[in-house]
Each structure stands twice: as C-alpha cells, then as structure tokens.
Amino acid sequence: MAKKIKGPQVLTANLLSDGMVVFLGSDGTWRASIDAADMARTEDGAAALEARAAVFVRTNHVVDPYLIAVDDTGSGFVPVAFRERRRIAGPSVQPFFNTQPNGRLAFAG
Amino acid sequence: MYRYDEFDTTFVRQRVDQFRDQVNRRVSGDLTEEQFRPLRLMNGLYLQLHAYMLRVAIPYGTLNARQMRQLAFIADEYDKGYGHFTTRQNIQFNWPKLPDVPDILEHLADVEMHAIQTSGNCIRNVTADQWAGATADEFEDPRPYAELMRQWSSLHPEFSFLPRKFKIAVTGAAADRAAIAYHDIGLRLKRNAAGETGFEVMVGGGMGRTPMLGATVRDWLQKEELLAYLEAIMRVYNLHGRRDNKYKARIKILVHELGAEEFTRQVEDEYARIDAPRIMPPPQELTRIKTYFAPPAYEELADQSPELARRMNENTDFAQWVDRNVVAHKQAGYAIVNISLKPVGGVPGDASAAQMRAVADLAEDKSLDEIRVTHEQNLVLPHVRKADLYEVWQSLKAHDLADANIGLATDIIACPGLDYCALATARSIPISQDISRRLGDITRQRDVGDLKIKISGCINACGHHHAGHIGILGLEKRGEEYYQITLGGSGDENASIGEIIGPGFSSETVTDAVETIVDTYVGLRQDGETFLDAYRRVGPDPFKEAVYATH
Numbered sequence: 001m002a003k004k005i006k007g008p009q010v011l012t013a014n015l016l017s018d019g020m021v022v023f024l025g026s027d028g029t030w031r032a033s034i035d036a037a038d039m040a041r042t043e044d045g046a047a048a049l050e051a052r053a054a055v056f057v058r059t060n061h062v063v064d065p066y067l068i069a070v071d072d073t074g075s076g077f078v079p080v081a082f083r084e085r086r087r088i089a090g091p092s093v094q095p096f097f098n099t100q101p102n103g104r105l106a107f108a109g
Numbered sequence: 110m111y112r113y114d115e116f117d118t119t120f121v122r123q124r125v126d127q128f129r130d131q132v133n134r135r136v137s138g139d140l141t142e143e144q145f146r147p148l149r150l151m152n153g154l155y156l157q158l159h160a161y162m163l164r165v166a167i168p169y170g171t172l173n174a175r176q177m178r179q180l181a182f183i184a185d186e187y188d189k190g191y192g193h194f195t196t197r198q199n200i201q202f203n204w205p206k207l208p209d210v211p212d213i214l215e216h217l218a219d220v221e222m223h224a225i226q227t228s229g230n231c232i233r234n235v236t237a238d239q240w241a242g243a244t245a246d247e248f249e250d251p252r253p254y255a256e257l258m259r260q261w262s263s264l265h266p267e268f269s270f271l272p273r274k275f276k277i278a279v280t281g282a283a284a285d286r287a288a289i290a291y292h293d294i295g296l297r298l299k300r301n302a303a304g305e306t307g308f309e310v311m312v313g314g315g316m317g318r319t320p321m322l323g324a325t326v327r328d329w330l331q332k333e334e335l336l337a338y339l340e341a342i343m344r345v346y347n348l349h350g351r352r353d354n355k356y357k358a359r360i361k362i363l364v365h366e367l368g369a370e371e372f373t374r375q376v377e378d379e380y381a382r383i384d385a386p387r388i389m390p391p392p393q394e395l396t397r398i399k400t401y402f403a404p405p406a407y408e409e410l411a412d413q414s415p416e417l418a419r420r421m422n423e424n425t426d427f428a429q430w431v432d433r434n435v436v437a438h439k440q441a442g443y444a445i446v447n448i449s450l451k452p453v454g455g456v457p458g459d460a461s462a463a464q465m466r467a468v469a470d471l472a473e474d475k476s477l478d479e480i481r482v483t484h485e486q487n488l489v490l491p492h493v494r495k496a497d498l499y500e501v502w503q504s505l506k507a508h509d510l511a512d513a514n515i516g517l518a519t520d521i522i523a524c525p526g527l528d529y530c531a532l533a534t535a536r537s538i539p540i541s542q543d544i545s546r547r548l549g550d551i552t553r554q555r556d557v558g559d560l561k562i563k564i565s566g567c568i569n570a571c572g573h574h575h576a577g578h579i580g581i582l583g584l585e586k587r588g589e590e591y592y593q594i595t596l597g598g599s600g601d602e603n604a605s606i607g608e609i610i611g612p613g614f615s616s617e618t619v620t621d622a623v624e625t626i627v628d629t630y631v632g633l634r635q636d637g638e639t640f641l642d643a644y645r646r647v648g649p650d651p652f653k654e655a656v657y658a659t660h
Contacts, residue, residue, distance in 0.1 A: 014156060016135075016136070016142075016207065017136075017206060017207055017208065018160060018161065018204075018206040018207065019156050019157065019159065019160040019161045019207075020159070020160065021158070021159055057142070058138075059138070060135070060136065060137070060138045063142045063156065064142065064156070080588070081588070082585050082588045082589065082590070083527065083534070083585070086158070086527045086528070086536070087158045087159065090159055091159070091528040091529060091538075092528055092536060092538075092539055093456055093528050093536075093538045093539055093542065
C-alpha cells in the first residue's frame with residue numbers, strides 16, 4: 001500500500017560517488033537542481049518515484065533516497081522542511097562551495 | 110612525540126588496504142549501502158548533508174610539521190583547500206569523494222595517521238590537555254598515558270561494539286583544560302602527600318540531551334593500574350549499559366540510574382575479579398612509550414628575554430597578543446603560543462591549507478617540531494623561545510593567524526551545525542560569526558575579559574554549549590531556527606552545567622540577547638570579577654530581566 005503523503009513530493013538522494021544532493025528528474029536522470037525534479041501529487045505517484053529511485057540504489061548510483069514535501073511556486077519547488085531548504089542551499093557560510101547550480105545534470109542514469 | 114613501531118605501521122597499512130577493497134566492492138555493487146555504512150564509519154567516513162566527511166584522528170591533539178603539511182596536501186588535493194579542527198582535537202575534511210578516500214588514508218598512513226575509531230560505538234580519540242608536557246602547572250605529562258590508552262583501545266575486541274560511543278580525556282595539571290568532568294571517563298593526574306603521582310578517576314560525565322558531570326569513582330589510582338581499572342569500568346558498562354534506547358545508552362545514564370556509589374561498587378567488584386596483571390602493560394612498555402615524550406632539546410636560556418620586553422614596549426598589538434595568547438612554559442626562556450582559529454567573523458576551527466603550512470613551518474623552525482590542536486578549536490606551538498615570539502607573531506599575522514583573542518568573547522566554539530551536519534537542527538556557524546562581529550572590537554573584548562561562548566546546532570551538543578559561560582543551542586520550531594541560551598556552564602576544574610534562562614530567540618535576535626547579557630555583566634561586575642564569577646554570585650535573574658525586558 002502506498003504511504004500517505006502530505007502535499008506535492010519530490011524524490012531526493014545523495015550521489016554515491018561524492019555525496020552530492022540530487023533529485024530524480026522526469027526524464028529519468030538525477031538533477032542537481034530541485035526545480036528539475038519530477039513531482040508527485042498522489043500517493044501512487046510518490047510510490048512510483050520511490051520505485052524508480054530504487055533501481056538507481058541497486059545500480060549503486062545514489063544512496064538513501066527519500067521523498068520530501070515541497071511547495072510548488074509555479075516557477076519551481078521549495079522544500080517545506082527547513083532542513084531540506086538548507087540541504088539544497090549548501091553551506092551558507094561558504095556560499096562559494098554551493099554545489100547546486102540550477103539545472104545542472106548530476107547523473108544521466 | 111610517539112612514533113609508530115613496526116606493528117603500528119603494519120596495522121594501519123593493512124587497514125588502508127582493507128578499506129580500499131571495501132570501497133571498490135561498494136562502488137562495484139558487491140556491498141550494499143547497509144553493509145558498507147558501518148565499514149565506512151569505522152574508518153571515520155560520514156555521509157553528511159552535501160557530501161562525505163572524513164574525520165581524521167589526531168591522538169591527544171599532537172601533530173608534527175610533517176603531519177600538518179600532509180593535512181594541508183590532502184585539503185588541497187582532495188578537498189576544497191581547508192580543514193576543520195574539532196572539539197575532539199581532530200580534523201575533518203568536508204568534501205572528499207568516496208573513490209578518493211583510500212588514497213587519502215594512504216597519505217595519512219605515510220605520516221603515521223589514520224581515521225580509525227573516529228566514529229562508531231567504540232572508544233574514540235583520547236583527548237588531553239593541549240599544553241601537556243610544556244605547561245608550568247603540570248604534575249606529570251599525561252601524554253604517555255593517553256598513548257597507552259590509544260594502543261589499548263585500538264580495535265580492542267571487547268570494546269569495539271559498546272552500547273554507545275565512549276570518550277576519555279586526561280589531564281596532568283591542576284587547571285583542567287581538557288574538560289574531564291564532561292567525559293565518559295575523565296582522568297586527572299595528581300600528587301599525594303608523599304609526592305607520588307596517581308589518577309583521580311571520574312566516570313559518567315557527558316553533554317548531549319542529558320548533560321551530566323562525572324562522579325569520582327576512585328580518588329587515587331596507582332598509575333600502573335590504569336588499564337586494568339579502565340577495563341573494569343568498561344566491562345560494567347558493556348554488560349549493563351542500555352542497548353535498547355540510544356538516548357539512554359551512554360555510561361552517564363548507567364551511573365545516574367545505578368547511583369555513583371553502586372556503580373563504583375560494581376566496578377571495584379569487577380576489578381577485584383579480573384586478572385589485572387595480564388591487562389597491565391609490563392613496566393618496560395610504559396618506559397618505552399615515555400621515551401617518546403621526553404622533553405625536547407631545549408636550550409639553556411635565561412627566563413627573561415630583553416628582546417621580548419623591548420618588542421612589547423614598542424608594539425601594543427604584539428603586547429596584547431602576548432598577554433592573551435602566550436602562556437608560561439615550564440622551561441626557562443620558553444613560552445607556549447596559542448594560535449587563534451577564530452578571526453572576527455570567521456568560521457571557528459577552519460584553517461586553509463596555506464595556514465596549515467604556515468603553522469607547520471613555524472613548528473619546525475620555532476617550536477621543536479610540535480603542534481597541538483585544542484578542544485576549543487585552536488592550535489598551539491608548545492615550545493617557542495621567548496626571544497622568538499615577535500618573529501612568530503609576525504609570521505602568524507602574515508597568515509591571518511594572529512588574533513589576540515584566546516579566551517575572549519570571539520574565541521567561540523561552534524559545531525558545523527546545519528551548514529554541514531546531517532544531524533543538526535539549526536545553523537551554528539553563522540550565529541558565531543554574527544556574535545563575533547558584534548563583540549569583535551578588541552578593546553571591548555579585553556574589557557569584557559574571560560568569556561567562553563559555545564554554540565551547538567542540535568541537542569547532541571558537539572559545540573559544548575552546556576559548558577559555555579554563555580551556551581547557545583540551535584533548534585528548529587515550525588520551520589524556523591531558534592536558539593536557546595544557557596548561562597553559567599564551565600568545563601574547567603570547577604565544572605558546571607549551564608542553566609536555560611528562558612524562551613529561545615530567533616536567528617535575528619539571538620546576537621542582541623548575547624550582547625545584552627554581556628552588557629549586563631559589565632554593569633554588575635565587581636572589581637576583577639570574571640563573567641563566570643559574577644554569574645555565580647548573582648545567579649540568572651539580572652540577566653533574564655535584562656534579556657526578556659528588551660527582547
């Protein structure tokens with residue numbers, strides 16, 4: 001049975017190779033930008049995202065995938081949880097270390 | 110300092126080879142993440158918010174120039190050109206790539222370093238007084254015992270899967286600079302009426318969500334009994350420590366639930382039962398270890414340096430640096446130099462590769478090839494000739510390492526917090542930077558005097574906020590960071606746990622609150638009274654009134 005969700009969801013993980021924060025895109029690739037993520041509004045859709053991510057776990061491309069709730073602003077997604085907002089922003093104290101340039105292809109699958 | 114023998118070298122090299130194979134198997138898919146996670150953690154490799162983090166052990170905070178240069182090389186070659194010195198006297202690299210980690214460990218092994226037991230439910234890096242072997246107020250150098258414990262606890266089969274992580278600190282001086290009361294086991298070398306030195310053994314201190322100060326279970330322990338007695342403590346803990354609830358698994362909870370008296374009785378019973386002579390090292394082994402910590406080749410010098418006096422008269426900045434950052438050495442003509450890693454507005458504990466190399470050069474040229482890392486996230490050159498202090502200061506200045514703020518308001522401990530850490534609930538570094546900028550004027554800092562501000566980004570308290578004169582704990586509430594303030598904590602020989610003063614503050618107002626607390630202290634202090642003395646005299650009320658009236 002699909003797990004209950006609250007609001008729109010996207011699926012995030014870290015790349016196995018360097019730990020980079022990535023999001024599962026609608027084209028089946030892993031994206032550095034959350035705005036390029038595939039979004040699910042239903043429980044079945046969220047379950048489908050998890051199923052797709054599990055393939056990449058088995059092929060050792062990403063680790064620890066999980067769903068996060070987002071607000072859909074129309075022009076992109078903003079995580080609901082503060083922790084996730086910080087996670088995608090990179091270290092605020094050293095912004096030049098930010099590893100999340102918009103739309104960058106992280107892994108092509 | 111200690112040098113690896115053949116056993117140490119072989120053991121560390123084998124461990125590198127083993128981890129290289131484990132990484133290869135993970136990348137190829139032979140190991141799942143669930144299988145690999147405990148293996149990487151045993152080698153100090155975490156997966157944090159944005160990247161992997163490698164925590165490298167610096168046993169009792171002691172390094173030589175060659176090792177520091179190797180850390181600089183790793184920072185440049187495999188990270189982003191910097192490293193972060195931690196409250197366990199270790200260093201963390203925040204951006205290594207998984208396939209590179211075996212090579213990094215190989216480079217560490219080349220200089221007799223590793224990352225073993227910097228994570229996991231085992232005995233972690235033993236910490237010690239950063240001025241050990243140099244300070245004038247020491248009964249005995251604690252480092253040989255720290256090294257003995259390092260060897261004893263490394264891959265100890267009985268203590269590799271404890272209920273929870275386990276931290277030991279040791280000091281040999283009357284003044285406690287190692288925060289021993291806040292450790293699972295705290296050891297203090299002291300002298301009895303007959304002039305002999307032995308250990309006071311404290312157990313059950315700790316920070317985290319349940320802060321506690323250790324209880325003395327043995328007021329006097331013969332030094333040769335150390336390992337056997339520690340083994341008795343560990344066995345009682347290993348047997349009775351809780352494994353069903355990680356929040357109640359530390360030894361402090363066991364000591365608290367049993368009561369110190371009953372816990373001590375069980376330890377003494379166990380100690381009477383075990384085969385102590387089998388555990389205690391042969392005397393020649395301790396003698397062998399002690400030879401590595403023999404005093405370095407000091408020159409015979411007059412204690413006073415006319416050169417130093419002249420320079421201090423000529424240069425106020427230098428004089429202020431000497432006043433705050435330089436302390437007495439036991440050897441005539443020498444001094445201990447504390448290097449601040451807390452520039453105003455900087456990231457506490459961070460050092461660039463260039464700064465690491467500069468410190469390495471100074472250690473080699475001016476400090477008999479020794480460097481120490483402090484649990485307050487600074488560095489130390491332990492053996493500097495007084496006549497060389499001006500030259501050392503100039504070199505430090507050239508590398509932005511000459512802030513004269515040791516022990517002052519901007520010498521802040523801050524954990525990595527939610528800028529890096531996967532466990533954090535709030536950011537701590539930006540708060541420390543904001544407070545540092547607000548209180549950074551050196552004249553004001555010197556007027557305020559000794560003040561320890563410590564900031565943690567979650568309840569796990571890696572930023573030691575419980576021991577802060579002003580402690581700050583970052584939490585999250587309804588999607589926003591907020592910060593709880595505690596007052597009156599201390600990690601020294603008169604240790605105390607800070608008390609929460611009331612509701613928390615937003616990230617925008619917490620610096621104002623800290624400034625109000627500092628100004629309140631300045632307004633009510635008596636002659637020569639430090640912040641902590643004043644707080645202990647008047648209690649929290651004047652501070653609460655000031656803070657909550659204005660915020």
